[in-house]
Amino acid sequence: MNLFFEFHREALDPQIRENVRKTLPMLDEMKDAELREKVIDAWALSLQLNGWTAIEEMPGSGMPEASAIGDQSMHIKVVMYNALSIYRNLKKAYERDFGLDEDILMACAALHDVGKPYEYNRTERPKWVADDKEYGMPNLRHPSYGVFICGVCELPAPVLNVAGYHSPEGRFIKRSAYGEIVHYADDGSWFSLARLCDLNIPKL
Ligand SMILES: [Fe+2]
Numbered sequence: 001m002n003l004f005f006e007f008h009r010e011a012l013d014p015q016i017r018e019n020v021r022k023t024l025p026m027l028d029e030m031k032d033a034e035l036r037e038k039v040i041d042a043w044a045l046s047l048q049l050n051g052w053t054a055i056e057e058m059p060g061s062g063m064p065e066a067s068a069i070g071d072q073s074m075h076i077k078v079v080m081y082n083a084l085s086i087y088r089n090l091k092k093a094y095e096r097d098f099g100l101d102e103d104i105l106m107a108c109a110a111l112h113d114v115g116k117p118y119e120y121n122r123t124e125r126p127k128w129v130a131d132d133k134e135y136g137m138p139n140l141r142h143p144s145y146g147v148f149i150c151g152v153c154e155l156p157a158p159v160l161n162v163a164g165y166h167s168p169e170g171r172f173i174k175r176s177a178y179g180e181i182v183h184y185a186d187d188g189s190w191f192s193l194a195r196l197c198d199l200n201i202p203k204l
Pocket of ligand 1: 062075079112113186
């Protein structure tokens, strides 16, 4: 909490929060219960502000122009599985602790695409398409909107870095270690699927 603004969890639709909790049961592995609730807040807020009630309602693609497979919840889950397994496998194989916090890594993976409800917004997006002179196209990509959501929900700074730079935007900065792992967890899933299922996944 800070003096300038305060997030009101009670203003979120409890059904949407519950839907997020059911969609992402892996969050129960997190030891930090307050961080887990903030992850759920962030997804619920982004969905609620953009006319969605569950992550499953969004198509399973990396961006609206790309091929879809399954629904968006499957993508978020695979990036969570991949990110944690990359880190745990490194620890196992190299027999050392690389110093990351697995709760933070889980939050980063769970929220890397939390801005997608805006990029996929069914009423806003047609306005951007119709008048890109006014809005830009898209008005915001999901990394920018994800930073907004994570900031409002008072997620820690490493989560903001991953929301904002897991994507090609990350070529302009030096990503955190969390961001680098989530980037490869994300791209690894998309480009493997592209080859397995003959999908069109643009390489940005
Ligand atoms: Fe992603």
